Amino acid sequence: MIAAEILKLRRNRPLMAFAALLSIGAVVLVFGYSALEHATNPKMNGPAGGDLGFSRAVRLGGLFFGALAAALIGGEAGTADVSSGVFRDLVATGRSRWSLFAVRLPAALLVTLALNLTALALGTVLTFALAGGQPTPGAGVIADAFLWLVLANAVVVALAVGVGSLTGSRAVTLTGVIGWQTVATQLLEREPSLGSARDGLLNVALGQLMPVSGGYQGITMAGGIAVAVIAGWFVIPSLLGLRRVVTEDA
Amino acid sequence: MTPIIETDGLTKRFGERLAVAELDLAVPRGSAFGFLGHNGAGKTTLIRMLLGLTRPDAGAIRIAGLPLPAQRARVLARVGAVVEGVGGISFHAHLTGRENLRILAAVRGPETYPRIPGALARVGLSDRADDRVKTYSQGMRQRLGVARCLLADPELLILDEPLNGLDPAGIQEFRETIASLRSEGRTIFLSSHQLDEVEKTCDAAAVIDQGRLIAQGPIAELMSGGQPELEIGCDDPAAARQLLHADPAVAAVHDTPGGGLRVHLLTGGRAEGAGAVNARLVQAGIAVFRLEPAQESLEQRFLRTTTRVGGSAT
Numbered sequence: 412m413i414a415a416e417i418l419k420l421r422r423n424r425p426l427m428a429f430a431a432l433l434s435i436g437a438v439v440l441v442f443g444y445s446a447l448e449h450a451t452n453p454k455m456n457g458p459a460g461g462d463l464g465f466s467r468a469v470r471l472g473g474l475f476f477g478a479l480a481a482a483l484i485g486g487e488a489g490t491a492d493v494s495s496g497v498f499r500d501l502v503a504t505g506r507s508r509w510s511l512f513a514v515r516l517p518a519a520l521l522v523t524l525a526l527n528l529t530a531l532a533l534g535t536v537l538t539f540a541l542a543g544g545q546p547t548p549g550a551g552v553i554a555d556a557f558l559w560l561v562l563a564n565a566v567v568v569a570l571a572v573g574v575g576s577l578t579g580s581r582a583v584t585l586t587g588v589i590g591w592q593t594v595a596t597q598l599l600e601r602e603p604s605l606g607s608a609r610d611g612l613l614n615v616a617l618g619q620l621m622p623v624s625g626g627y628q629g630i631t632m633a634g635g636i637a638v639a640v641i642a643g644w645f646v647i648p649s650l651l652g653l654r655r656v657v658t659e660d661a
Numbered sequence: 662m663t664p665i666i667e668t669d670g671l672t673k674r675f676g677e678r679l680a681v682a683e684l685d686l687a688v689p690r691g692s693a694f695g696f697l698g699h700n701g702a703g704k705t706t707l708i709r710m711l712l713g714l715t716r717p718d719a720g721a722i723r724i725a726g727l728p729l730p731a732q733r734a735r736v737l738a739r740v741g742a743v744v745e746g747v748g749g750i751s752f753h754a755h756l757t758g759r760e761n762l763r764i765l766a767a768v769r770g771p772e773t774y775p776r777i778p779g780a781l782a783r784v785g786l787s788d789r790a791d792d793r794v795k796t797y798s799q800g801m802r803q804r805l806g807v808a809r810c811l812l813a814d815p816e817l818l819i820l821d822e823p824l825n826g827l828d829p830a831g832i833q834e835f836r837e838t839i840a841s842l843r844s845e846g847r848t849i850f851l852s853s854h855q856l857d858e859v860e861k862t863c864d865a866a867a868v869i870d871q872g873r874l875i876a877q878g879p880i881a882e883l884m885s886g887g888q889p890e891l892e893i894g895c896d897d898p899a900a901a902r903q904l905l906h907a908d909p910a911v912a913a914v915h916d917t918p919g920g921g922l923r924v925h926l927l928t929g930g931r932a933e934g935a936g937a938v939n940a941r942l943v944q945a946g947i948a949v950f951r952l953e954p955a956q957e958s959l960e961q962r963f964l965r966t967t968t969r970v971g972g973s974a975t
Contacts, residue, residue, distance in 0.1 A: 412767045414767065415763060415764045415767035415768070418756070418760060418763065418764065419753055419764065422755055422760065423755055424755070491753070495751055495752070495753050495754070496751025497751050497752065497753060497764070499709075499712075499714050499744050499751070500742070500743075500744065500751065500765065500809065501765070501768050502713065502714055503712040503713070503714060503737060503740070503742045503744065504738075504768050504769050504813070505713070505733055505735070505736065505738050505740075506734070506768045506769070511768070660714060661709070661715070
């Protein structure tokens with residue numbers, strides 16, 4: 412069933428093209444632009460690669476453009492059956508609704524990771540290729556970065572699948588998840604009056620666990636709290652989506 | 662023989678609106694069964710309850726002798742269904758016909774995959790199986806819906822408005838498909854508002870109006886259940902009309918466009934009524950050159966019955 416779910420996603424050409432643009436395209440664009448800047452004015456602009464370049468590639472994949480791709484793919488996985496009207500035909504097979512929901516997350520995550528891990532692999536190559544004598548990350552940091560990217564993508568995909576399954580609307584899901592992750596989170600994490608309430612923001616918690624510099628360094632929290640926050644963002648939307656799928660009229 | 666579908670007091674409400682009211686339905690095993698009703702009569706709601714898509718508020722359902730929803734997975738494993746949505750039959754439009762079947766086969770189980778080529782061939786879609794469904798006509802989508810049903814190797818097929826969007830050739834093909842499926846011992850339960858097609862395709866039917874079952878049984882029985890009528894041709898229609906008006910067994914006499922008479926009998930079968938009317942006319946010296954029972958179509962019967970219950974026919 413996961414293979415069938417992946418088939419639905421990967422054959423959606425506009426979705427895959429846009430997600431690839433956001434993940435792989437963004438890495439190419441950022442490294443390319445940085446390399447151009449460095450080439451035209453090396454005194455003012457450092458090399459595109461090195462530690463800084465790698466940090467940029469990791470953040471792109473886990474917190475910014477890669478996260479947008481994860482939201483797109485997760486939102487599609489969460490809503491495709493209902494919005495196409497096929498959900499009732501799947502339920503009418505007698506297969507449990509729980510299992511119909513359960514395959515959405517792994518399928519969406521595998522498709523997302525295929526893009527974002529490729530993007531980070533490309534970013535890693537460019538980190539070394541364009542280091543220009545700057546320090547480069549060690550194998551341990553690179554491995555941690557790949558694992559962190561899997562975690563960051565998994566939680567965004569779970570959020571999008573959960574919200575998508577809950578609302579059944581692709582437009583509402585994408586607006587809600589992408590708006591929250593890219594706009595609302597950025598505004599809220601910069602608002603000091605919120606104090607420790609900002610610890611509940613997904614990107615802030617992910618930033619605490621990021622193995623390279625460039626997370627939300629103005630906010631610090633214990634690692635255990637960050638893990639709990641991330642777990643909450645993973646589990647709560649998933650349960651809400653599951654509840655909807657199991658109980659709604661098809 | 663045990664009916665393949667049995668409902669007992671089945672009831673479903675949407676807020677204040679009663680969609681299905683205390684429905685007692687029995688669908689004979691091996692039949693092609695038409696489920697008739699106006700749009701909004703409750704046909705799709707019943708089908709959705711049969712398939713576990715929505716829960717009844719009261720009553721019981723048994724399919725192939727097993728109770729729903731308790732044995733839902735076991736029952737539905739041998740049921741193929743096409744349920745119409747707002748925009749017709751639903752598929753993932755960006756996938757091919759074959760890929761859509763693969764999606765459903767994955768949900769039904771791995772033993773279903775080998776049935777895909779046969780199902781596509783049976784509905785005549787082998788040549789277009791690798792085209793995207795968004796390029797399919799409505800008739801091709803209907804056929805793909807039947808192919809999707811066949812993946813279950815179904816004992817029972819439930820088809821919601823399967824004739825919608827079919828051209829005459831498509832309707833003819835559909836009739837042949839139904840006949841072929843029946844010959845394999847499968848039961849076909851199809852909902853429709855196209856009564857003439859149900860009359861030609863099915864051997865039994867039920868009529869639902871405003872959520873209530875108002876008739877069910879073999880098609881021939883449903884059609885014969887109305888007031889007996891006769892068509893008469895004679896040499897003196899005016900005298901015949903006057904004579905028959907005075908007959909206590911005759912409810913009404915009307916002129917027909919061809920110069921004949923249509924006689925509505927109050928009681929008795931058509932044969933007895935025809936004999937009595939013929940004798941009366943001949944005894945009065947009126948030469949009768951044509952006398953035949955007027956067969957009420959299923960559509961006429963349906964409209965008359967649902968009008969009585971619903972207050973208006975559409």
